[in-house]
Structure formats: structure tokens, C-alpha cells
Amino acid sequence: MHISELDTPSVLVDLDILDRNSQRMSDYVHSKGLTLRPHIKTHKIPAIALGEITKGAIGVTAAKPGEAVVMAEGGVQDIFVAYPIVSRKKADTLLALSDRARLSVSVDSLEAAQILAAASRDRGHDLSILVEIDVGFGRCGLQDDVSLVQLAHEIERLSGAHFGGLMFYPGHMMVPLEQQNELLPRVNARVESAYDALAKAGFETPVVSGGSTPMAYRSHEFSHLTELRPGMYLLNDRNLVTGGFATLDDCALTVLTTVVSKAVHDRVILDGGSKTFSSDRLLTGNHVGFGIVHADEDAVFYAMSEEHGHLDVSASKRRYSIGERLRIVPNHVCTTINMHNTIYGIRGERVEQIWTVAARGCVQ
Amino acid sequence: MHISELDTPSVLVDLDILDRNSQRMSDYVHSKGLTLRPHIKTHKIPAIALGEITKGAIGVTAAKPGEAVVMAEGGVQDIFVAYPIVSRKKADTLLALSDRARLSVSVDSLEAAQILAAASRDRGHDLSILVEIDVGFGRCGLQDDVSLVQLAHEIERLSGAHFGGLMFYPGHMMVPLEQQNELLPRVNARVESAYDALAKAGFETPVVSGGSTPMAYRSHEFSHLTELRPGMYLLNDRNLVTGGFATLDDCALTVLTTVVSKAVHDRVILDGGSKTFSSDRLLTGNHVGFGIVHADEDAVFYAMSEEHGHLDVSASKRRYSIGERLRIVPNHVCTTINMHNTIYGIRGERVEQIWTVAARGCVQ
Numbered sequence: 001m002h003i004s005e006l007d008t009p010s011v012l013v014d015l016d017i018l019d020r021n022s023q024r025m026s027d028y029v030h031s032k033g034l035t036l037r038p039h040i041k042t043h044k045i046p047a048i049a050l051g052e053i054t055k056g057a058i059g060v061t062a063a064k065p066g067e068a069v070v071m072a073e074g075g076v077q078d079i080f081v082a083y084p085i086v087s088r089k090k091a092d093t094l095l096a097l098s099d100r101a102r103l104s105v106s107v108d109s110l111e112a113a114q115i116l117a118a119a120s121r122d123r124g125h126d127l128s129i130l131v132e133i134d135v136g137f138g139r140c141g142l143q144d145d146v147s148l149v150q151l152a153h154e155i156e157r158l159s160g161a162h163f164g165g166l167m168f169y170p171g172h173m174m175v176p177l178e179q180q181n182e183l184l185p186r187v188n189a190r191v192e193s194a195y196d197a198l199a200k201a202g203f204e205t206p207v208v209s210g211g212s213t214p215m216a217y218r219s220h221e222f223s224h225l226t227e228l229r230p231g232m233y234l235l236n237d238r239n240l241v242t243g244g245f246a247t248l249d250d251c252a253l254t255v256l257t258t259v260v261s262k263a264v265h266d267r268v269i270l271d272g273g274s275k276t277f278s279s280d281r282l283l284t285g286n287h288v289g290f291g292i293v294h295a296d297e298d299a300v301f302y303a304m305s306e307e308h309g310h311l312d313v314s315a316s317k318r319r320y321s322i323g324e325r326l327r328i329v330p331n332h333v334c335t336t337i338n339m340h341n342t343i344y345g346i347r348g349e350r351v352e353q354i355w356t357v358a359a360r361g362c363v364q
Numbered sequence: 365m366h367i368s369e370l371d372t373p374s375v376l377v378d379l380d381i382l383d384r385n386s387q388r389m390s391d392y393v394h395s396k397g398l399t400l401r402p403h404i405k406t407h408k409i410p411a412i413a414l415g416e417i418t419k420g421a422i423g424v425t426a427a428k429p430g431e432a433v434v435m436a437e438g439g440v441q442d443i444f445v446a447y448p449i450v451s452r453k454k455a456d457t458l459l460a461l462s463d464r465a466r467l468s469v470s471v472d473s474l475e476a477a478q479i480l481a482a483a484s485r486d487r488g489h490d491l492s493i494l495v496e497i498d499v500g501f502g503r504c505g506l507q508d509d510v511s512l513v514q515l516a517h518e519i520e521r522l523s524g525a526h527f528g529g530l531m532f533y534p535g536h537m538m539v540p541l542e543q544q545n546e547l548l549p550r551v552n553a554r555v556e557s558a559y560d561a562l563a564k565a566g567f568e569t570p571v572v573s574g575g576s577t578p579m580a581y582r583s584h585e586f587s588h589l590t591e592l593r594p595g596m597y598l599l600n601d602r603n604l605v606t607g608g609f610a611t612l613d614d615c616a617l618t619v620l621t622t623v624v625s626k627a628v629h630d631r632v633i634l635d636g637g638s639k640t641f642s643s644d645r646l647l648t649g650n651h652v653g654f655g656i657v658h659a660d661e662d663a664v665f666y667a668m669s670e671e672h673g674h675l676d677v678s679a680s681k682r683r684y685s686i687g688e689r690l691r692i693v694p695n696h697v698c699t700t701i702n703m704h705n706t707i708y709g710i711r712g713e714r715v716e717q718i719w720t721v722a723a724r725g726c727v728q
Contacts, residue, residue: 007453007728041670063671083671084624084633086687089371108627111686132627139672140625140633147627171669260448261504263472263496263511269448269504275702276727279643305535306405306698307427307447307727308503322475323450334670338639339702341725361705361724363640363671364371 001351003344008258008325009272011336011343013235015352017252018051018345021234025216026056029228032220037061037080037209039231042334044359045343046074052234059102061229065093066362068101074358078102080209082167082229084112084132084140090364091119095127104128106167106209108140113155121160128164129155130207133194135187137171145197152203165207165226166194174214174243174283188223195224214245237333238292243284254294254327255336257309259320268299268320270309270328277328278335279304291328301328365715367708372622372689373636375700375707377599379716381616382415382709385598389580390420393592396584401425401444401573403595406698408723409707410438416598423466425593429457430726432465438722442466444573446531446593448476448496448504454728455483459491468492470531470573472504477519485524492528493519494571497558499551501535509561516567529571529590530558538578538607538647552587559588578609601697602656607648618658618691619700621673623684632663632684634673634692641692642699643668655692665692 003012029036038052039061049060049071059078062068068079079101085091086109097103098120105127107113113129120127131151134141142148152163170187173180191208198205211219211228213236219228232240235253240246255276261269277290290309293299298316301309309328313320330336337343338360345353367376393400402416403425413424413435423442426432432443443465449455450473461467462484469491471477477493484491495515498505506512516527534551537544555572562569575583575592577600583592596604599617604610619640625633641654654673657663662680665673673692677684694700701707702724709717 007451009727086622086624087371108625109686112624134628138628138631139669139674140627142627143629258450260450260476261472263504263506264498264502265507267502272727274642274644274699278638279645279699280638281643281645305503306702310503322448322473335638335643339725339727361703363373363636363703 003256003346003349003351006256006344006351008256009276010256011340012254012256012327013343013345014252014254015345015347017250018234021236021250021252022052022055025230025233028217030056034219034225035227037227037229038234039082039229040067040071040359042231042235043337044070044357044362045355046071046076046358047355048234049074049076058227064362064364065090066364067359068094068097070359070362072097072101076101080104080106082106082169082209084108085116086112088115088119091116095119095123095125098123098125104130104164106130106132108132108142110151110154113151113158113161117155117158117161125160127161129161130164130167130209131155132167132169133190135168135170135190136183137169139169139171141168145193148194149197149201152198152201163203165205165209166191166198167209170210170212170215173212174239176244180215180218184221191223213240214243232333235333237336238329238331239283241292241329242282248292248329251329253333253336254329255291257326257328259322259324259326262320262322266312266314268311268313270311270326271307272328273304273306273308275306276336276339277304277309277330278332278339280332280335282331291330294327294329367620367710367713367715370620370708370715372620373640374620375704376618376620376691377707377709378616378618379709379711381614382598385600385614385616386416386419389594389597392581394420398583398589399591401591401593402598403446403593404431404435404723406595406599407701408434408721408726409719410435410440410722411719412598413438413440422591428726428728429454430728431723432458432461434723434726436461436465440465444468444470446470446533446573448472449480450476452479452483455480459483459487459489462487462489468494468528470494470496472496472506474515474518477515477522477525481519481522481525489524491525493525494528494531494573495519496531496533497554499532499534499554500547501533503533503535505532509557512558513561513565516562516565527567529569529573530555530562531573534574534576534579537576538603540608544579544582548585555587577604578607596697599697601700602693602695603647605656605693606646612656612693615693617697617700618693619655621690621692623686623688623690626684626686630676630678632675632677634675634690635671636692637668637670637672639670640700640703641668641673641694642696642703644696644699646695655694658691658693
């Protein structure tokens with residue numbers, strides 16, 4: 001099928017770019033002796049996860065047990081849930097996968113550890129529980145080494161679980177290089193302190209899991225890091241381009257749209273808005289706008305309605321026609337894919353893959 | 365089923381509040397001699413649309429042909445697509461419903477009218493085409509009366525279609541009352557001018573379709589208006605409460621969430637973020653935050669990750685526990701429902717309805 005046969009809006013993934021991004025990350029982690037455990041939140045598609053594993057990833061990361069179920073059913077055999085599970089129902093959903101997938105989780109409370117261990121014990125399983133520490137993002141994660149060592153001891157005392165290592169998420173590091181350089185020593189001081197406190201208490205820390213796409217190629221600069229969990233590296237987006245972490249040529253994902261109105265002077269209206277692109281704002285650069293228009297660098301995607309993309313073309317020399325198609329690089333690739341039931345893998349102008357976004361809506 | 369049996373995050377719709385909102389709107393339109401054609405973008409569920417029709421709505425409004433298909437398959441027999449259809453494929457998708465539903469559309473270009481008329485003619489149908497005029501929002505819609513009369517003439521000349529009336533969307537009127545009062549005369553001047561120009565050119569304008577939830581109960585103040593197309597009136601949200609268009613007691617929809625982490629001082633983390641609530645910002649009031657926490661007016665829902673809701677509880681006297689549940693009124697009800705495969709209708713603490721969000725992802 002040719003892409004002209006697709007209705008719009010449709011999400012396109014350039015497979016050549018995806019392959020190149022995947023290979024580049026694979027080469028990087030192997031050169032540094034790190035392991036790669038990509039986060040499937042970005043694509044939510046088992047076939048893409050299996051492709052990452054074929055390229056050398058040791059398994060995947062998921063946030064919700066519902067996502068883990070979809071990945072396991074799709075053939076993924078090693079799943080880390082990097083999210084605090086605090087209900088027995090969710091713990092049971094996850095542990096039901098223990099026959100077919102190697103499971104691990106992270107927690108930052110005794111409550112979560114107890115619930116997970118109980119579900120694991122009832123299945124005769126021994127679950128690897130990593131402890132999350134906060135390295136400055138201020139979302140989840142223990143704040144000090146005393147709490148960390150205490151929770152590690154408590155996990156070791158639980159039947160059905162064992163202490164599996166440290167986890168952190170440097171979500172505050174999608175910032176320019178000089179700011180990353182300022183933050184990195186503080187993150188490392190925190191990780192080193194945690195690691196040393198565990199060692200002093202007699203714990204081995206076999207896994208230190210960290211990283212995210214903006215820091216992915218600097219993962220070897222994190223102290224003690226053994227694995228990284230980037231998601232967006234495979235596809236990239238406007239946030240990463242504007243932040244200097246990727247180039248436009250690295251962006252595998254575009255949204256194919258159609259011009260549906262140009263009745264208002266200096267405006268062009270596309271057939272995709274917040275229900276196509278998500279309403280995620282730009283987190284980098286000037287924080288303005290919702291996407292890059294491939295064919296017109298002077299067009300500003302300045303606003304969205306639910307089903308309309310609003311372009312300001314007052315600075316553009318391009319002539320637009322009703323019905324013509326434009327490809328847009330969205331602000332945030334993860335939330336964009338999450339809007340769609342189906343996305344398309346293309347090579348050049350040919351549609352090679354039709355993927356169901358199988359873990360879409362798995363918020364539980 | 366009791367709501368405690370639901371996993372989280374889950375979207376709950378209080379059926380008593382929904383019924384009250386529906387009855388109130390029904391009473392209003394009947395008292396003013398207007399017709400109600402609610403926009404299904406808010407809920408995307410045929411059963412809810414049929415409930416609105418039972419309460420007196422004459423049919424529904426949809427944006428995309430894919431939504432119209434879902435509504436027709438669900439039993440809705442009168443569908444207006446208030447969106448410029450500019451591809452033959454989409455026109456054919458819509459016109460294929462002409463056997464089972466009364467169809468109408470709006471356009472703001474000759475291209476759209478020609479494509480729709482051709483698809484209609486090929487089915488032996490005579491499609492009602494309304495022309496959209498811009499009343500100040502600056503998105504779609506013709507800018508002047510000369511273009512309007514010309515397009516009305518062109519539609520009348522097309523085989524398979526006829527001029528059905530005027531359509532407008534006052535999307536710029538979700539503003540405080542005093543600003544609405546300033547805008548209204550300008551909107552009315554525009555509508556009156558359009559209406560008069562059509563009359564002078566010999567056109568009857570049987571339908572003038574306008575309105576949206578923030579102006580819904582002022583619809584009778586619009587000149588020549590015959591029907592209104594609100595969506596959110598049925599459920600309401602934080603945008604409408606903060607803007608003064610609804611009270612918290614009018615909000616039928618809440619998101620049931622669980623506290624999953626409180627490791628960071630003065631923070632409470634919920635198990636729903638931008639993939640549960642959408643990342644729509646607050647368009648009214650102080651434009652800050654992502655939802656109202658039912659149980660704690662001092663908690664500030666200040667940030668979201670994809671699967672985490674970040675509460676600042678530094679000003680709160682409430683004690684939070686890992687695993688406890690909180691109900692949140694989201695910023696924007698339409699984009700919140702769009703994140704979920706299933707939502708739940710409740711009375712008190714009982715789950716009475718389990719609805720599939722059938723038109724979710726119908727962006728085409």
C-alpha cells in the first residue's frame with residue numbers, strides 16, 4: 001500500500017530511521033557494557049518491543065500491570081514494572097505472568113513491597129524488588145539512605161521477594177547540556193551514597209537501573225549504572241529536537257494530516273488536534289507550539305482544538321490547498337501514539353507494517 | 365458492583381448528576397423554542413447519545429465520519445458532521461450511513477461541498493450542507509457575506525446537495541460573563557449580516573446552528589439561532605467550574621485514583637497522569653493545575669507525568685495513606701474520556717453502567 005491510500009490523520013513510523021536509532025543505541029550500550037531495557041510506554045506495541053530485544057535489549061520496562069500483560073501475551077519474556085504497585089489486584093495481575101516472563105518491580109514503600117511479596121509468595125515465586133530512590137525529580141523514590149537500607153532489609157525479610165537493586169528516574173534532566181552537567185554530580189552523589197550505604201549494610205546491588213532518552217547517551221556517566229530505560233530514543237520527537245538531543249532526521253514518527261480549511265486569513269487548519277497529537281506542551285526550547293511542519297519551516301503550529309490543528313502561516317511563502325497533506329513531527333511521541341488505535345510502519349512511500357497499539361488505554 | 369471493586373484509575377459518571385444536567389438543558393431549550401443537537405465528542409458513547417435524544421435532543425453532532433459511523437451503528441438516526449470533510453473517502457464513509465440516519469454537514473469551502481455532493485449524488489441522496497461562518501474564533505468559517513452567498517449559490521447548483529443553513533462555533537466565548545457580554549453583540553452583528561445577505565439573495569436559512577457549553581444557557585441571546593450543539597453540559601469539568609459556568613455539584617465525571625507514593629516530602633503521587641486525564645491545561649481562572657481533588661481543597665494537582673499525578677499537599681492538613689483512593693474532577697472532560705476504553709456509570713457507590721468508549725480513537 002502507498003501512503004497516499006491512508007486516510008488522515010494517521011501516524012507514520014519511518015522504519016529506516018527506527019532501525020538506525022535502534023542500532024545506534026544497541027552499539028552504544030554494548031560499547032559501554034550497559035544493558036538496555038527500553039520503556040514500552042512510547043509505542044505500546046509488542047512487535048516493536050520484540051524488535052528492540054532482537055537488537056540486544058534484555059527485556060522491557062512497563063508502568064502498569066495491564067501493559068505488562070499485553071507485552072507478555074505478545075511474547076516479551078522479561079518485564080520490569082517501574083511503577084509502585086500498591087493494590088493486591090494489580091499485584092496478582094502482574095504475578096500471573098510469572099510462568100512466562102521474568103518479572104521485576106520497583107517500590108518506594110513497605111506497603112507496596114508487602115503487597116507484591118504476598119502475591120508472589122502465593123504463586124510460589126521469588127520476586128525481584130528494586131527500590132526507587134529520588135535523584136532530584138521529586139516524584140517517587142526514597143529521600144535518604146536510612147529509609148533505603150531499612151526498606152531493603154524489610155524486603156529481604158519478606159517471603160516471596162528479594163532485594164534486586166536500585167532504580168531511579170532522572171526526569172529533571174531534559175535540560176540543556178550545561179544544566180545537565182550541573183545536575184549530574186548531584187545525581188551521582190545521591191546514587192553513590194545509596195550504593196555505599198547498601199554495601200555497608202551487607203547488600204549487593206546487582207542492578208542500578210536509570211536513564212531516560214535525554215540522558216541516554218550519557219548513561220555511562222552515571223555512577224554504578226548497569227541498565228538504562230529510555231523509550232523515546234527509538235522514534236524521537238520535537239521535544240528532543242528542540243532540546244538538542246536529536247535531529248529532525250532522527251525523528252521516525254510523523255503524523256500525516258490533511259488541510260481542511262483555509263477560510264481564515266493567514267491560517268491553515270489541519271484535521272488533527274489534541275485527540276491526534278495529545279495536548280502535551282513543548283518542554284524544551286521556547287515552549288511554544290505543538291509540532292514541526294515538515295514541508296514549511298515558517299508555519300507555526302500555534303494552537304489545537306480537539307480535532308483541529310491551527311497553523312499560523314503569516315510568515316510562510318508556501319501556498320496551501322484544501323485537501324493537501326502535511327507531515328508533522330509532534331511535541332511528544334509517547335502521548336501521540338497513545339491517541340491512536342493503529343499506526344503504520346513505512347519505508348519511503350510504502351506502508352510495510354500496520355500495528356495495533358495493543359497496550360493503548362492500559363492505564364491500570 | 366460497588367465502586368471499591370473497580371481498579372484504578374477509572375472514570376466514574378454520576379448518573380444522578382448526568383440526569384439532572386440533561387433535564388436542565390432539555391427544559392431550557394424547550395422553554396426557548398430551540399433545538400438541541402449535542403456534540404458526542406464529549407462522551408463518544410452511543411448509549412449516552414441515545415439518552416440525550418430520549419430527553420429531547422433532535423440528534424447529535426460529530427466531528428469525524430468515523431464517529432458518525434459508531435453513532436449510527438449504535439442507533440442514532442440524525443447526525444450532523446460539524447467538520448469540513450475534504451476527501452472522497454471520508455465523504456463516502458459518511459454517505460454510506462444515509463440509509464439509516466438523517467445526515468447533514470457543514471463546510472467552508474467549495475472543495476468540501478463538491479466532494480460531499482459527489483458522494484451524495486452517487487448514492488442518489490440529497491445532502492443538507494450548512495455553511496460555516498467565523499464569528500470571531502478564527503479557526504474555520506467564511507469571513508464575509510460575499511463568499512457566503514457565493515458558496516450558498518454554488519451548493520444549490522451542485523447535484524446531490526442543497527443549502528441547509530448557517531453554522532458557527534463561538535469557541536472564543538469561554539470567558540467571564542462581562543467579556544461574553546462584550547463579544548455577544550459582535551457575534552450577533554456577524555450572524556445578522558450573514559442571515560440578511562442570504563435573505564437578500566433569495567435563500568431561506570432554515571437552520572442556524574451554534575452554541576457551545578459556556579454559552580449554552582445564553583443560546584437564546586444569539587440572533588436567529590435555531591439549534592445549539594453543546595457537549596460538556598452533560599458532565600461538566602474543572603474548566604467550566606473555574607470559569608463560572610457550572611458548580612462542583614454539577615460535575616458528573618470524576619476520575620477514581622489511588623495514592624501510590626508519598627516518599628517525597630509534601631507530595632502525594634496518584635496513579636493517573638496525562639494518559640488518564642489528558643494534558644489539557646486549565647483554560648479559565650488562574651490556568652494552573654490539572655484537577656480538583658474532591659476530598660481536599662488544599663491539595664494542588666500541580667503536575668503530571670504520563671502515568672503519575674503529582675499533588676502538592678504542603679498546604680493540606682489531611683493525612684494521606686498509600687493505597688487510599690481519591691476522586692478528581694479533571695480539567696477537560698472530553699479529552700479525559702478519550703483516554704479510556706471503558707467508563708463507569710454510578711449511582712451513589714454502586715456501578716450501574718459499564719460503557720465502552722466506542723468512538724474513542726475515531727480521529728478519521
